[in-house]
Amino acid sequence: MKTQTITALLLLALTGCNKDAPATATPASAPATASSSEQDIASARAFLSHIYAGYHPDAGLEAILPDEDIYAPVLLAAMDANSDAYAGEVGYLDNDPLCDCQDSAQDLRQLTFDIQPLADGQLRASTRFADPEHPLDLQLTLQRQGSSWRVADIATPSVPSLLQALQRDTAMATKSAKP
Incomplete structure (x- = not known):
């Protein structure tokens, strides 16, 4: 059924190649995009639940x-270059x-995430955990890899981009290590 739907959509897309573009967006494409986005968000939530299942x-x-x-x-x-x-x-x-x-005694299994699509196909997953001793405020940038998701960057209030911070720190460490 899924293959038939994809084939039908492909056939419709190819048929429309020789026609002028409509003045407004085609309503039929909006549900497909919304459905795809909803599926991405659902699979990203499952990925995050899998990750944080071990945080207690x-x-x-194991x-x-x-x-x-x-x-x-x-x-x-x-991370490897920095190490x-x-x-x-x-x-x-x-x-x-x-x-x-470090060595969290918090139970983070019940974290909830607000997940928003980004323009480049990535997702932004934001969470806050109001623990008086160890508050948590994270924004994870998720990137599709195969059929799953991976964390491409992490932002906190003090570090807006872990990726950029690692790259800067690695460059400084490498520069200072040279004679």
């Missing part, structure tokens, strides 16, 4: 997901960027 005090080591299952390649590369620049010492990241914490 009783979580064992709850820790591999970085490759969480972060987009560009952010992973920046390499510090040659095994603690680099820019001295905490868990997904909770802006």
Whole structure:
């Protein structure tokens, strides 16, 4: 059924190639876009739930997901480059960027996210956790990778872009390491 729908949409699109563009947007395309966006948001919520399922005090080591299952390649590369620049010492990241914490005793399994589409096909997932001891305010930029999502950047009130901060810190560490 899904293949037939895609084939029908493709056929309609190809048929319309030889016609002048309509003066207004075609109403039929709006539901498809909304549906696609709704599906993206639903799958992004599932991805975030999967990530944060291991963020609670009783979580064992098996709850820790591999970085490759969480972060987009560009952010992973920046993390690796930063680690390499510090040659095994603690680099820019001295905490868990997904909770802006170290060894969290918070239960973050119930975090709720406001997810908005961005112009480039990415999504912005925002959350606030009003814990008096460890408040959390995150904006995750999600990027599609295959059939899933990955975190491409993380923003907090003090660091508007983890990716850019890692890149700047790596450049400074590399520059200062040269004789």
